[in-house]
Amino acid sequence: MNLKPLKFGTVTIDFPVVLAPMAGYTDAAFRSICKENGAGACYTEVTSAEGIRRDSQKTFQFLEVSKLDHPIAGHIFGKSVGAMVEASQYIEQLGTFDWIDLNCGCPVKKVVRRGAGAALMKEPEQIGEIVRAVKKAVSLPVSVKTRIGFSPSFPDHLTIAKIVEDAGADMIAVHGRYASNFHGGPADWEKLGEIKQALKIPVIGNGGVVTPEDAAEMVRVSGVDGVMIGRGAVGNPWLFEQIKNPATPVPTLGKRREVIETHLLRLVEMTGNTAQGRRCKSKYNPEQGACLHFRPHLAQYIKGLRGRRVLLQHLNEMHDVETVMGAVDKVLEQNQ
Numbered sequence: 001m002n003l004k005p006l007k008f009g010t011v012t013i014d015f016p017v018v019l020a021p022m023a024g025y026t027d028a029a030f031r032s033i034c035k036e037n038g039a040g041a042c043y044t045e046v047t048s049a050e051g052i053r054r055d056s057q058k059t060f061q062f063l064e065v066s067k068l069d070h071p072i073a074g075h076i077f078g079k080s081v082g083a084m085v086e087a088s089q090y091i092e093q094l095g096t097f098d099w100i101d102l103n104c105g106c107p108v109k110k111v112v113r114r115g116a117g118a119a120l121m122k123e124p125e126q127i128g129e130i131v132r133a134v135k136k137a138v139s140l141p142v143s144v145k146t147r148i149g150f151s152p153s154f155p156d157h158l159t160i161a162k163i164v165e166d167a168g169a170d171m172i173a174v175h176g177r178y179a180s181n182f183h184g185g186p187a188d189w190e191k192l193g194e195i196k197q198a199l200k201i202p203v204i205g206n207g208g209v210v211t212p213e214d215a216a217e218m219v220r221v222s223g224v225d226g227v228m229i230g231r232g233a234v235g236n237p238w239l240f241e242q243i244k245n246p247a248t249p250v251p252t253l254g255k256r257r258e259v260i261e262t263h264l265l266r267l268v269e270m271t272g273n274t275a276q277g278r279r280c281k282s283k284y285n286p287e288q289g290a291c292l293h294f295r296p297h298l299a300q301y302i303k304g305l306r307g308r309r310v311l312l313q314h315l316n317e318m319h320d321v322e323t324v325m326g327a328v329d330k331v332l333e334q335n336q
């Protein structure tokens with residue numbers, strides 16, 4: 001596919017097909033799996049700027065980074081300029097992030113209700129103020145993740161993109177759906193192309209890429225500088241490598257098992273990692289917590305395989321790695 005290394009500020013993404021931020025999914029364990037399978041860069045799960053400001057224990061676990069993650073963005077949401085600036089400065093001084101990304105597109109009720117995420121698209125000038133202030137406050141590169149609009153009627157897809165660029169952002173990632181559509185329906189890659197045409201800063205396109213052919217088509221239609229993949233990578237982290245090198249074979253059942261086990265074991269390790277003392281206390285031990293958290297990933301890893309339905313019926317009863325892997329083996333045996 002015709003993509004060059006993407007550079008903005010001090011960041012270079014050699015292969016600009018990146019993992020999207022996804023709350024509940026893109027923790028350090030999953031990011032490492034995607035990176036090992038070809039993802040060019042990744043983002044943290046969305047992290048509350050107010051939570052960082054209030055020193056909330058729950059917030060800091062989202063900022064755990066592994067050495068496999070780089071380049072990685074600390075991805076934050078908030079409404080107030082002050083909170084976004086303080087959170088960005090905090091992230092910069094951690095010394096573990098390559099750039100800072102500002103969320104201006106999350107349509108989830110509890111975020112929008114606070115005037116943050118997608119709600120910022122209703123006040124485009126506030127986006128400009130946040131970007132300008134954050135750029136002034138930190139030396140790391142700053143990007144924005146947004147959408148083509150709040151709804152089809154407002155605002156025009158070029159308005160926010162221009163404000164973001166004029167305010168000094170180094171890069172923009174645009175999800176080609178309206179916030180009013182959440183994550184449903186087709187993404188509008190032509191509008192991504194119009195944004196690409198209108199801006200000088202690099203544009204990463206997002207929305208609806210689930211196969212290597214989709215990635216190539218998004219780039220062909222829009223001319224974007226990079227591709228961001230969300231749900232298409234869940235249970236299918238090999239997608240990045242397949243996009244990079246179309247000759248990559250479909251993973252064997254053995255390879256699938258290896259990745260499932262590695263992912264789960266990393267999640268157990270990560271869940272038990274209290275070294276930084278900032279992980280939230282849980283009523284589950286790390287292995288139980290990891291197995292619970294792993295359920296939506298596992299459901300996708302075994303998608304399309306015989307025996308999946310039976311495994312899913314028992315998913316909530318699997319609280320240790322041995323039981324999960326035993327159930328996985330049973331499914332794989334049925335598909336030899």
Ligand SMILES: Cc1cc2nc3c(=O)[nH]c(=O)nc-3n(C[C@H](O)[C@H](O)[C@H](O)COP(=O)(O)O)c2cc1C
Nearest residue numbers: 020021022023045046145175207208209229230231
């Ligand atoms: C479960 C889930 C969680 C998400 N969390 C975030 C988030 O934390 N921050 C964000 O900017 N977008 C978030 N998104 C949106 C994705 O980053 C992406 O824009 C969207 O899924 C469209 O890409 P896709 O069609 O490749 O999945 C989330 C999407 C899903 C499905």
